[in-house]
Amino acid sequence: MTPEEFRQAGYAVVDWIADYWSTLGQRPVTSQDPPGAVAAALPAGPPAHGEPVEAVLADLDTLVTPRLTHWQHPGFFGYFPANTSGPSVLGDLVSAGLGVQGMLWATGPACTELETVLLDWLADLLGLPARMRSSATGGGVIQDSASSATLVATLVAVHRASGGRWREAGVDRRYRAYTSTQGHSSIEKAARIGGLGAEGVRLVDVDPDTQAMSPAALRTAVEADLAAGVVPAIVVATVGTTSTTAVDPLPEIGAICAEYGIFLHVDAAYAGAAAVCPELRAGHAGLEYADSYCFDPHKWLLTGFDCDAFWVADRGELIEALTVLPEYLRNAATESGAVIDYRDWQVPLGRRFRALKLWFVLRWYGVEGLRAHIRSGVALAAGFADRVRADDRFELVAPHPYALVCFRLRGDDATNEALLERVNASGRVLLTHTRVRGRHTLRLAVGSPQTTQAHVDEAWELLSHAADELTAGR
Structure with missing residues (x-):
């Protein structure tokens, strides 16, 4: 493909994306076809000779987009947004066109330095502790996801707890990670990958009303492990759990971690974006105790997947835990100690120029544009919660500090399962479910930049009509 051919094909692709976005509201949110439909429609092998981009775009229209779950759809309320x-x-x-490999400062100076500055910008925007800035002892880096951020935090925590000797021959110690029963599944995966073993994670009980981690239960768990000769390595506290957006009490949890010398990682994958609004930073109280923190701009901050922002309070122990320097990567800039090599801040060696899309977003929307986006989602969710609260047929199941509302139809689980199935079968909206205090609960998460009051109203009307049908015989 010559530069001129690329130019023409690029125009066609951009037009196609713009048309897709402009027609999203007219499409079903989810595919109406059974499993295997895409595979059955594809040819047995690749073409023998090249095809024009128009042919590929035509197949996108007929084969691919009708069989997608459309995450950018204004009626997509199912999971946390992937904006x-x-x-x-x-x-x-631009990042794809440049093809930069940013593993070292020397392999992409602008790639590294732009990322460092952007993460400092974001730290200021979120009101993070000063020590997490690159000008202090810490700094930020873009990971692919919060799952990777939790893995890195776990590796650093165990490295610290063991004095760097946890994988040495002859060292036989057990280490423990702690999170609430509402913590994300990636925490258990991180413990498995990090070598903590099948019993490496202790799930801590939550307050039944708030679904937030109980500090008293955490203290009990830590003291029991210490008595059994197990080393408490890391506590993962959550600001905005996946199930209900519960907020763990960081001041109390942080004080326990400080008392026992435990590494504290704060996972704010979804809710961290809300902190761009000063009035939505309540969940950050106590963040001064954190050794690391992450949130996903790719969830609610208008930045495409994958982009997780991860900060540490002490970059020295992060680098010590993860650095491996073979001869072929040695260079003068690294040896000088004056640069950041982000290969030492993550599990893989290679890394894309992810900072560019974040830079474009920050430059285009500005601080006030991002705040307006977050506030719109919170307001739409609050309005929906008001309608649930005012209808005697329904009940709110958990607090809704951000833009997720957990609710259910008063009645048994089977009725709520049927309600969810009927609403989603409309093709106009997509909701998901969770279980809160053992009961089947519906989740409506607002986040798409295309979602308006009309789309939330439509969701309520579908729910209300389906509820009428399901309760008519009572």
Whole structure:
């Protein structure tokens, strides 16, 4: 493909994406076809000769998009949002075109330095502790996801707890990670990968009303492990759990971690974006205790997947835990100690120029544009919660500090399962479910930049009509 051919094909692809976005609201949110439909429609092998981009785009229209779950759809309320936006797509396009490999400062100086500055910008925007800035003892880095951030934090924590000797021959110690029963599954996966073993994670009980971690239960668990000769290595506290957006009490949890010398990682994958709004930073109280913190701009901050922002309070122990320097990567800049080599801040060696899409987003929307986006989602969710609260047929099941509302139809689980199935079968919206205090609970998460009051109203009308049908015989 010559530069001129790329130019023409690029125009066609951008037009196709713009048309897709402009028609999203007219499409079903989810595929109406059974499993295997895409595979059955594809040819047995690749073409023998190249095809024009128009042929590929035509197949996108007929084969691919009708069989997607459309995460950017204004009626997509199912999971936490996975937003993208025009600026993010353009930034990713530039990154792909440059093809930079940013594993070392020397392999991409601008790639490294732009990322460092952007993470400092974000730290200021979120009101993070001063020590997490690159100008202090810490700094930030872009991981692919919060799962990777938790893994890195776990590796650093165990390295610290063992004095760097936890994988040496002859050292036989057991280490423990702690999170609440509402913590994300990636915490258990991180413990498995990190070598903590099948019993490496202790799930801590939560307050039944708030679904937030109980500090008293955490203390009991830590003291029991210490008595059994197990070393408490890391506590993962959550600001905005996946199930209900519960907020763990960081001041109390942080004080326990400080008392026992335990590494504290704070996972704010979804809710961290809300902190761009000063009035939505309550969940950050106590963050001064944190050794690391992460949130996903790719969830609610208009930046396409994958982009997790991860900060540490002490970059020295992070680098010590993860650095491996073979001869072929040695260079003068690294040896000088004056630069950041982000290969030492993550599990893989290679890394894309992810900072570009974040830079494009920050430049296009500005601080006030991002705040307006977050506030819109919170307001729409609050309005929906008001309608649930005012209808005697329904009940709210958990607090809704951000833009997720957990609710259910008063009645048994089977009725709520049927309600969810009927609403989603409309093709107009997608909701998901969880279990809160053992009961089947519906989740409505607002986040798409295309979602308006009309789309939330439509979701309520579908729910209300289905509830009428299901309760008619009572």
